[in-house]
Amino acid sequence: MRKFLLLVALLAAVGAAGGAIAKPDVTHFTLPNGLEVVVIPDHRAPVVTHMIWYKVGAADETPGKSGLAHFLEHLMFKGTARNPADRFSLAVAAIGGQENAFTTSDYTGFFQRVPRDHLKEMMAFEADRITGLVLTDAVVRPELNVVLEEQNMRVANNPNSRLAEQMDAALYLNHPYGRPVIGWRSEIEKLDRDDALNFYRRFYTPNNAIVVVAGDVTAEEVKADAEDTYGKVEPRVDIAPRRRPREPQQEASRTVTLADARVEQPSMSRYYLAPSRTTAKPGESEALEVLAHILGSGANSRLYRSLVVEQKLALNAGAYYSGTALDYGKFDVYASPQPGKTLHDVEAAIDAVLTDVRENGVTADELALAKNRLIADAVYAQDNQVTLARWYGAALATGQTVEMVQRWPDNIRTVTADAIRAAARQWLDRRSSVTGYLVNSYQAAEKHS
Amino acid sequence: MRKFLLLVALLAAVGAAGGAIAKPDVTHFTLPNGLEVVVIPDHRAPVVTHMIWYKVGAADETPGKSGLAHFLEHLMFKGTARNPADRFSLAVAAIGGQENAFTTSDYTGFFQRVPRDHLKEMMAFEADRITGLVLTDAVVRPELNVVLEEQNMRVANNPNSRLAEQMDAALYLNHPYGRPVIGWRSEIEKLDRDDALNFYRRFYTPNNAIVVVAGDVTAEEVKADAEDTYGKVEPRVDIAPRRRPREPQQEASRTVTLADARVEQPSMSRYYLAPSRTTAKPGESEALEVLAHILGSGANSRLYRSLVVEQKLALNAGAYYSGTALDYGKFDVYASPQPGKTLHDVEAAIDAVLTDVRENGVTADELALAKNRLIADAVYAQDNQVTLARWYGAALATGQTVEMVQRWPDNIRTVTADAIRAAARQWLDRRSSVTGYLVNSYQAAEKHS
Numbered sequence: 051m052r053k054f055l056l057l058v059a060l061l062a063a064v065g066a067a068g069g070a071i072a073k074p075d076v077t078h079f080t081l082p083n084g085l086e087v088v089v090i091p092d093h094r095a096p097v098v099t100h101m102i103w104y105k106v107g108a109a110d111e112t113p114g115k116s117g118l119a120h121f122l123e124h125l126m127f128k129g130t131a132r133n134p135a136d137r138f139s140l141a142v143a144a145i146g147g148q149e150n151a152f153t154t155s156d157y158t159g160f161f162q163r164v165p166r167d168h169l170k171e172m173m174a175f176e177a178d179r180i181t182g183l184v185l186t187d188a189v190v191r192p193e194l195n196v197v198l199e200e201q202n203m204r205v206a207n208n209p210n211s212r213l214a215e216q217m218d219a220a221l222y223l224n225h226p227y228g229r230p231v232i233g234w235r236s237e238i239e240k241l242d243r244d245d246a247l248n249f250y251r252r253f254y255t256p257n258n259a260i261v262v263v264a265g266d267v268t269a270e271e272v273k274a275d276a277e278d279t280y281g282k283v284e285p286r287v288d289i290a291p292r293r294r295p296r297e298p299q300q301e302a303s304r305t306v307t308l309a310d311a312r313v314e315q316p317s318m319s320r321y322y323l324a325p326s327r328t329t330a331k332p333g334e335s336e337a338l339e340v341l342a343h344i345l346g347s348g349a350n351s352r353l354y355r356s357l358v359v360e361q362k363l364a365l366n367a368g369a370y371y372s373g374t375a376l377d378y379g380k381f382d383v384y385a386s387p388q389p390g391k392t393l394h395d396v397e398a399a400i401d402a403v404l405t406d407v408r409e410n411g412v413t414a415d416e417l418a419l420a421k422n423r424l425i426a427d428a429v430y431a432q433d434n435q436v437t438l439a440r441w442y443g444a445a446l447a448t449g450q451t452v453e454m455v456q457r458w459p460d461n462i463r464t465v466t467a468d469a470i471r472a473a474a475r476q477w478l479d480r481r482s483s484v485t486g487y488l489v490n491s492y493q494a495a496e497k498h499s
Numbered sequence: 500m501r502k503f504l505l506l507v508a509l510l511a512a513v514g515a516a517g518g519a520i521a522k523p524d525v526t527h528f529t530l531p532n533g534l535e536v537v538v539i540p541d542h543r544a545p546v547v548t549h550m551i552w553y554k555v556g557a558a559d560e561t562p563g564k565s566g567l568a569h570f571l572e573h574l575m576f577k578g579t580a581r582n583p584a585d586r587f588s589l590a591v592a593a594i595g596g597q598e599n600a601f602t603t604s605d606y607t608g609f610f611q612r613v614p615r616d617h618l619k620e621m622m623a624f625e626a627d628r629i630t631g632l633v634l635t636d637a638v639v640r641p642e643l644n645v646v647l648e649e650q651n652m653r654v655a656n657n658p659n660s661r662l663a664e665q666m667d668a669a670l671y672l673n674h675p676y677g678r679p680v681i682g683w684r685s686e687i688e689k690l691d692r693d694d695a696l697n698f699y700r701r702f703y704t705p706n707n708a709i710v711v712v713a714g715d716v717t718a719e720e721v722k723a724d725a726e727d728t729y730g731k732v733e734p735r736v737d738i739a740p741r742r743r744p745r746e747p748q749q750e751a752s753r754t755v756t757l758a759d760a761r762v763e764q765p766s767m768s769r770y771y772l773a774p775s776r777t778t779a780k781p782g783e784s785e786a787l788e789v790l791a792h793i794l795g796s797g798a799n800s801r802l803y804r805s806l807v808v809e810q811k812l813a814l815n816a817g818a819y820y821s822g823t824a825l826d827y828g829k830f831d832v833y834a835s836p837q838p839g840k841t842l843h844d845v846e847a848a849i850d851a852v853l854t855d856v857r858e859n860g861v862t863a864d865e866l867a868l869a870k871n872r873l874i875a876d877a878v879y880a881q882d883n884q885v886t887l888a889r890w891y892g893a894a895l896a897t898g899q900t901v902e903m904v905q906r907w908p909d910n911i912r913t914v915t916a917d918a919i920r921a922a923a924r925q926w927l928d929r930r931s932s933v934t935g936y937l938v939n940s941y942q943a944a945e946k947h948s
Contacts, residue, residue, distance in 0.1 A: 113562060113673075113675070113743075113744045114742070114743070114744035114745075116673075116744075212750060212751070213751060216672070216749075216750065216751040216753075219672040219673070220669050220672075220753055223665070223668040223669075223677070223683075224562075224565075224668070224678070224683060224686075226562070228672070229673070234672075234673055234747035235747060235748070236745060236746075236747050236748065237673075237744070237745075237747070293563070294562075294563070295562045295563035295565075295686070296563075296685060296686075297685075298683035298684065298685050298686070299684070299685065301661060301665065301757060302661070302662060302665040302755045302756055302757040302935075303755070303756045303941070304665075304669055304753060304754060304755050304756075305753065305754040306751045306752070306753050307751055307752045307753075308750060308751040309930075480941060481758075486751075492752070492929060
């Protein structure tokens with residue numbers, strides 16, 4: 051069955067690994083109608099991953115219409131005049147293919163993984179639905195209930211997700227990244243066919259899309275097929291540069307406390323506002339990547355060693371950096387106290403670890419191990435064709451270039467201990483942070499703090 | 500000298516007193532071009548207060564263009580083709596009049612207080628600048644520096660204001676009330692003539708304005724003069740209903756901590772999201788008004804007695820309710836610890852007072868005293884013609900009616916102890932609150948908590 055996933059968590063994890071790859075022979079070109087195409091040859095098996103990425107996400111929604119980008123992702127499966135109803139999905143299923151779709155703040159993507167001989171067929175289907183979608187109330191209304199049920203399952207009934215939603219809203223004082231990708235429930239409920247069609251007509255056009263093909267193909271084949279299919283779609287609207295409201299100077303640390311009786315294990319995390327790969331100064335996002343690895347990736351990381359192993363304060367502890375975004379990245383540290391320990395205990399211990407790295411930096415051994423590991427992870431991850439295609443797609447849809455993706459391992463190699471300390475000093479700044487507490491009850495939270 | 504004031508604080512204080520007045524013989528009519536006119540006869544002196552209120556404020560700005568409503572307030576003094584440069588202001592000064600202007604999230608207002616014989620002249624000037632403003636870069640650019648200097652003085656150099664700005668940003672997860680009226684500095688800096696003109700043309704039109712005249716006049720005179728002046732201004736644009744994004748369900752309490760080395764006296768306050776007079780269910784905003792009075796107005800209030808007099812924890816403590824707004828009101832409680840006491844001490848003491856009122860309500864004596872005092876204050880306040888005119892203007896510009904203003908004292912009289920307890924239980928809910936801490940340094944804050 052088709053699954054509609056908000057792949058935010060997955061992509062964040064991919065982002066942490068880095069967009070790091072060796073250099074496959076990637077070809078990148080733009081058709082006359084403005085559609086970008088990226089080809090990543092991978093001849094290990096006779097299959098192909100075909101993705102289309104629209105450069106529109108939740109952060110591009112009109113205020114008050116949150117959830118529209120994700121809702122439209124669902125509605126893109128409702129058929130066109132040429133391929134009504136489920137015909138596209140049935141075709142994918144009939145050839146034993148897989149398909150999926152995902153929405154983030156910055157982009158909306160669709161993909162199929164199919165035998166290589168079916169690539170052009172997939173292209174024809176996708177090209178058709180760039181501008182050919184047909185929406186009637188009969189399909190829009192029931193799908194809204196599907197989305198509401200998804201919100202229910204993923205957010206409303208998940209205290210962790212609810213806290214993350216409220217933390218994002220508190221982290222961004224002005225930028226639309228504070229808006230949940232799935233939308234605020236109260237606003238999702240009011241979306242209708244006109245909203246969806248207006249959004250579709252405004253953002254779905256070949257000059258706002260990137261096609262990524264990874265697999266057992268050559269650039270020449272893909273180019274010919276793309277011209278025959280995608281190349282025939284007329285651009286229907288000009289696309290303005292994506293300029294979202296920026297954050298004002300952040301100058302007050304924040305906390306958010308979510309109490310839910312279902313919480314058995316209290317936990318805390320802190321988000322620091324950080325630059326994204328796209329907005330960072332040269333080397334800065336790579337320094338944050340290595341810093342996150344040293345602080346909080348795995349059992350040898352500083353946070354885990356200090357809080358879990360040595361002090362026995364926490365059940366787990368870690369950190370990661372999410373850098374794949376058009377406007378801002380995020381640096382996250384987190385921990386859950388052991389029974390008998392408080393959130394205050396683990397937070398104080400985290401702060402001690404962070405203060406140490408701000409003041410004294412990292413060691414040469416830590417640095418060398420982290421770099422090797424990050425680069426090796428990225429190399430191993432290339433073994434997955436879908437992952438490979440997603441790196442390029444996510445990078446290009448958030449303002450990076452093919453060259454930036456390919457340079458990443460080299461950039462990681464050149465990160466210095468000084469750069470890491472500088473990044474820690476600049477970006478692990480409490481004034482631009484939100485600390486979230488997940489607790490069973492406010493009373494318990496007070497006892498625990 | 501003309502002063503450009505953001506009268507938010509003053510209006511909040513007026514709001515706390517309530518829009519409560521006995522019933523002057525108020526006339527309210529609408530001209531064929533859509534301009535509303537309110538006439539409040541007041542024959543005690545041969546003067547008149549003339550105000551025009553535009554139903555546009557900071558919450559109507561396009562995201563990324565914060566500060567525009569307030570910037571345009573300034574630019575409205577730059578002259579028209581018919582009355583270039585300072586001619587309007589000079590005319591007011593020449594007759595010994597006063598003038599001023601103010602901007603909030605919901606409206607922008609201009610007023611003159613002049614001898615009664617000059618009313619029609621004032622009307623002609625104001626009518627002229629509804630649509631006749633002339634803006635050149637030569638006047639726009641220097642005025643932007645004036646606004647930036649105002650931001651510097653009122654916000655950037657005032658830790659209290661900066662904390663309030665960050666608390667509002669954290670209180671509203673989605674609604675544009677989270678945007679500062681003066682704008683985010685980074686966005687003010689980029690405003691230009693085109694932004695101002697587009698905003699002006701979109702919102703400044705007789706069908707989006709309310710004229711309030713209080714003073715030694717009759718409704719008939721004012722109507723005739725208004726028809727001769729305002730009545731000649733063509734509406735230039737249709738005005739859509741003001742529907743801003745609403746708040747999602749708020750389900751996590753927040754804190755904001757601002758550290759500034761200039762802070763000599765730490766303090767804390769908590770904002771609870773509340774209904775406004777316009778959005779409240781019948782009786783609800785009046786119950787919040789009485790509750791705020793009992794909790795936190797003056798030396799006999801519960802917070803002051805408990806924290807300052809009895810426990811000697813705080814230097815001051817209080818509460819107020821701001822209800823004059825189109826979409827949301829705010830209930831604020833605050834205190835400053837005595838030397839040697841901590842923010843945690845006073846916050847715990849505030850919580851004890853609030854818990855008591857939620858659980859046990861208020862006494863019959865407290866209720867009777869509060870109602871009498873609120874109504875008496877409102878009656879006394881009518882003595883000020885400008886205050887009177889402002890009550891009606893602010894009420895109408897935020898979606899209330901003349902009848903709602905006039906019914907207010909009766910509504911206050913009917914507030915019951917049950918209604919107060921119900922309001923406290925519903926609205927003093929930590930999940931929809933932000934607590935702000937103003938401290939000297941984060942290190943000190945940690946020692947103090």
